[in-house]
Amino acid sequence: MTPGADIEPKGATRSGASVSAAAAALEAAIPEAPTPSRRARPHANKLLGGRSAASRLPELLLPLAAGLAVLALWQAELFHALLGLRTYQLPLPSAIAAAAAANAELLLRSAGVTLAEAWLGLAAGSLLGWLAAAAAVLRPALGRGALLLAAALSAVPIVALAPLFSLWLGDGIASRAGVAAVASLAPMALGSWRGLTSPSSAELDLMRSLGASKAAEFRKLRLPSSLPYTLTALKINAAASLIAAIVSEFFFASGGLGYLLSNSVKIARMPLGWACIAVAAAAGIASYGLLQLAERRLLHGQPDGADSKQAR
Amino acid sequence: MGMTRRGRRGALAKAGAALALAAALAACGNGQETPAAGGAAEGAAAVKIGLQLKWVPQAQFAGYYMALEKGYYKEEGLDVDILPGGPDIVPEQQVASGAADIGVDWVASLLAHQEQGLPLVEIAQIYQKSGLVLVSKKSAGIAAAADLKGRKVGNWMGGNEFELLALFDKLGLDPAKDVQFAKQGFTMDQFLAGELDAASAMTYNEYQVVLEQGIPESELNVIDMNEEGVAMLEDNLFANADWLADNKEAAAKFVRASIKGWQEAIQQPEAAVDAVMKAAEADSTSRDHQLKMMQEVAKLVAPDGFDPAGIGKIDEAAFKQTADIALQFGVISKAADLGAAYTTEIYDMAVK
Numbered sequence: 001m002t003p004g005a006d007i008e009p010k011g012a013t014r015s016g017a018s019v020s021a022a023a024a025a026l027e028a029a030i031p032e033a034p035t036p037s038r039r040a041r042p043h044a045n046k047l048l049g050g051r052s053a054a055s056r057l058p059e060l061l062l063p064l065a066a067g068l069a070v071l072a073l074w075q076a077e078l079f080h081a082l083l084g085l086r087t088y089q090l091p092l093p094s095a096i097a098a099a100a101a102a103n104a105e106l107l108l109r110s111a112g113v114t115l116a117e118a119w120l121g122l123a124a125g126s127l128l129g130w131l132a133a134a135a136a137v138l139r140p141a142l143g144r145g146a147l148l149l150a151a152a153l154s155a156v157p158i159v160a161l162a163p164l165f166s167l168w169l170g171d172g173i174a175s176r177a178g179v180a181a182v183a184s185l186a187p188m189a190l191g192s193w194r195g196l197t198s199p200s201s202a203e204l205d206l207m208r209s210l211g212a213s214k215a216a217e218f219r220k221l222r223l224p225s226s227l228p229y230t231l232t233a234l235k236i237n238a239a240a241s242l243i244a245a246i247v248s249e250f251f252f253a254s255g256g257l258g259y260l261l262s263n264s265v266k267i268a269r270m271p272l273g274w275a276c277i278a279v280a281a282a283a284g285i286a287s288y289g290l291l292q293l294a295e296r297r298l299l300h301g302q303p304d305g306a307d308s309k310q311a312r
Numbered sequence: 313m314g315m316t317r318r319g320r321r322g323a324l325a326k327a328g329a330a331l332a333l334a335a336a337l338a339a340c341g342n343g344q345e346t347p348a349a350g351g352a353a354e355g356a357a358a359v360k361i362g363l364q365l366k367w368v369p370q371a372q373f374a375g376y377y378m379a380l381e382k383g384y385y386k387e388e389g390l391d392v393d394i395l396p397g398g399p400d401i402v403p404e405q406q407v408a409s410g411a412a413d414i415g416v417d418w419v420a421s422l423l424a425h426q427e428q429g430l431p432l433v434e435i436a437q438i439y440q441k442s443g444l445v446l447v448s449k450k451s452a453g454i455a456a457a458a459d460l461k462g463r464k465v466g467n468w469m470g471g472n473e474f475e476l477l478a479l480f481d482k483l484g485l486d487p488a489k490d491v492q493f494a495k496q497g498f499t500m501d502q503f504l505a506g507e508l509d510a511a512s513a514m515t516y517n518e519y520q521v522v523l524e525q526g527i528p529e530s531e532l533n534v535i536d537m538n539e540e541g542v543a544m545l546e547d548n549l550f551a552n553a554d555w556l557a558d559n560k561e562a563a564a565k566f567v568r569a570s571i572k573g574w575q576e577a578i579q580q581p582e583a584a585v586d587a588v589m590k591a592a593e594a595d596s597t598s599r600d601h602q603l604k605m606m607q608e609v610a611k612l613v614a615p616d617g618f619d620p621a622g623i624g625k626i627d628e629a630a631f632k633q634t635a636d637i638a639l640q641f642g643v644i645s646k647a648a649d650l651g652a653a654y655t656t657e658i659y660d661m662a663v664k
Contacts, residue, residue, distance in 0.1 A: 109488070171502075266470035268430065
């Protein structure tokens, strides 16, 4: 299906042949500005494996083999020899695995704390960011300021915010969630704003010429167009909020992976510290994967979703 | 590895010598009286020693500042650089990496690092008693250690928590479930604001802060680690084992000058505080607080009935007791190798 073709039925049913012709002309004029959801689909499919697992096996084998090779060389102390490190500076994978096994409960509990902070911050910050973007689109006079503020916030380093938030919100998880929220705000605000303003002027003109209200324009054109941008921002935030939570825990916390990591290193439990790094990486990948899955369901799971919404 | 580090340090020393020479030449050009040759010779003869403190400059380390101020290190032919610590500085790791030669930290922390294979060995025991207490307001109702169950207990962590972990273990309390074991800031604000039921305090520092804030001793409950039987030896001097192998003489000289500094600091607390205040960060502390700290520290370095002539001596029975407690309560997982954990050789050389 050519991009923009889905606009045609609506024009045809509502306003007759002349508009239909205009729409056809538009269609010819805007092939370079399709809504991103549809353009992204084929690439995403290739990357995400919309195909069978068997056909993806070779793609997975190489990185897996490379990862195992790195672990084997690490265990054989090659990096220690190359970099002049001792095992107390860079623990062996076997020691890290042993520490992880011996402290599984502690690691799980710590990961739970950190993920709670990160997800809470992710949700709150993303919601605020999206609201700022929506405001910027619907009421530019007000919203542009909010957007500017969000962008400015993104320039404030986490290390500067962490001590402030623990001062304001105490030593509970709220202070780390707050930092994660700030870290999530800007990517969502700017990403969603880009998405909400991604429809071309031709598409917007068409909506207006069809007498669509601003609300309808927002709901039926802007919102669907913005979805890929919003989901991308969410995925960026999945990593950003986790980093924010972990870094904040370095400063002031009594639990969580960041706290356990920094304290383990200080009390000479390097393998446990490295186990924290491994668990944090796994948590980050899991968060990202979960959102990736959600994205696939939302954008690609119902291939006709976006079209049917507009045709309804 | 030790070779590389020493090699790197050698290169640095050469660069330093070149700089010193340049400085001497410049000084000569400025018409200073000191003969350039003499200055250079003296600089080359002095052995450089970096001492990594556990914390920021304060009376806790008065003996070293006294020795520096009075020129005791210089008299021994040493050029000592006292490196302040901080919340993210682990003296054991600084000394193991070669960033410093000798460090000050608690024995429990040293044992934990030794167990991980860091090349460290204790050469002198400066504090003979633990100065750690848990302080709570009488209103919190923590009259005895057993009352800690279910309460919010603070500690600075990062190696300072071992005596408390031993206390919890002794009481059968799981620090993850039976108490809220929370990280404590480096002020007593959380305690004063009521955010902690019981806070860690050093007799010579935080406990004095609480008193200075106007809470009288009569309104406080104190749990003393020494009385609970979980006290571990604290401030000791330890050296990088690789460095020590080639620098026993210098280490002994350092210990001798430091002991002299400590003896004098205890005798002349006012002078010791003057020396400390010169190094302390401006406005970070008050002279009164440091004087109080000096008086309390003296009780740990030379407790009642302890001969000040014996300052710095490693009490082997006390060290073994600390190692036993550390093992019993999980600070270390296998018994410490006492023969490698400390050496009395340097102290004996220093006092002979």
